[in-house]
Amino acid sequence: MATLHISTDKTALDVLLIHQFLSERSTWAIGIPLPVMERAIDNSLCFGAYLEGKQVAFARVTTDCATFAYLADVFVVEHWRGQGICKVLLEAVLEHPDLQGLRRFMLATSDAHELYARYGFTPPSRPAALMERYLPNIYAN
Template identity: 70%
Template sequence: MSHLNTQDLHVSTDKAELDVPAIHHFLSTQSTWAIGIPPATVQRAIDHSLCVGGYIDDRQVAFARVVSDCATFAYLVDVYVLAEYRGRGYSKRLMAAVMAHPDLQGLRRFMLATSTAHDLYARYGFTAPFRPGTLMERYVPDIYQP
């Protein structure tokens, strides 16, 4: 699946179309989870992930990244729509493209972490962990801060 056109939003998994400086700018200055992330870290993350970009004309306005073995597990991260483009259904279109991707079918576990968009992700089958006591994490929230 390289392209999925939905109304005025063009959705693509082609990494050549990604505006990496724009992605870095959003993540490092506007996200709630990656403030201060270095450009090289963003690039390395993109290089090793399945990425979905959302575009209006030639401007990237949305992004999502999935870390996966494409067989059993996936982790959805870095999902955003630029503030001035929110409220138009673009996050739903971006998520529909992620969930329809052929490499992400039949996974045993698909995870994400969110503090604000539970309703969006619930539309695609995401719930609180079935057995939260079995999950652990190593979390360093201020890793990108000096």
């Protein structure tokens, strides 16, 4: 495999690839409109993974860069899965200087618990303290 490059440069992101993946192939953001995705990117710390200049993976972190972060929209393009790209991407996210010393770093996953557990993520220690407003079909309207 060619050298994998991880970058937080938003100008390098392939926004159309990100939108296509999330809106058509993800399990969590089906139908997300492009302007919503663009706004999410604009207001987040984003990580692109690139092979030979082509984006092959993405992760987005919503954070105050002091106490809290939420990891979202993590994906590797199907063709490139199984080659350790997600692990390198997650390591870059967790090592980013703006994400050090946080009190809470959260994520939601339906099928990658084992992967995230390798990086210290666990079920909430106090699930009764967590609440959410969840609108799973918001993009269908």
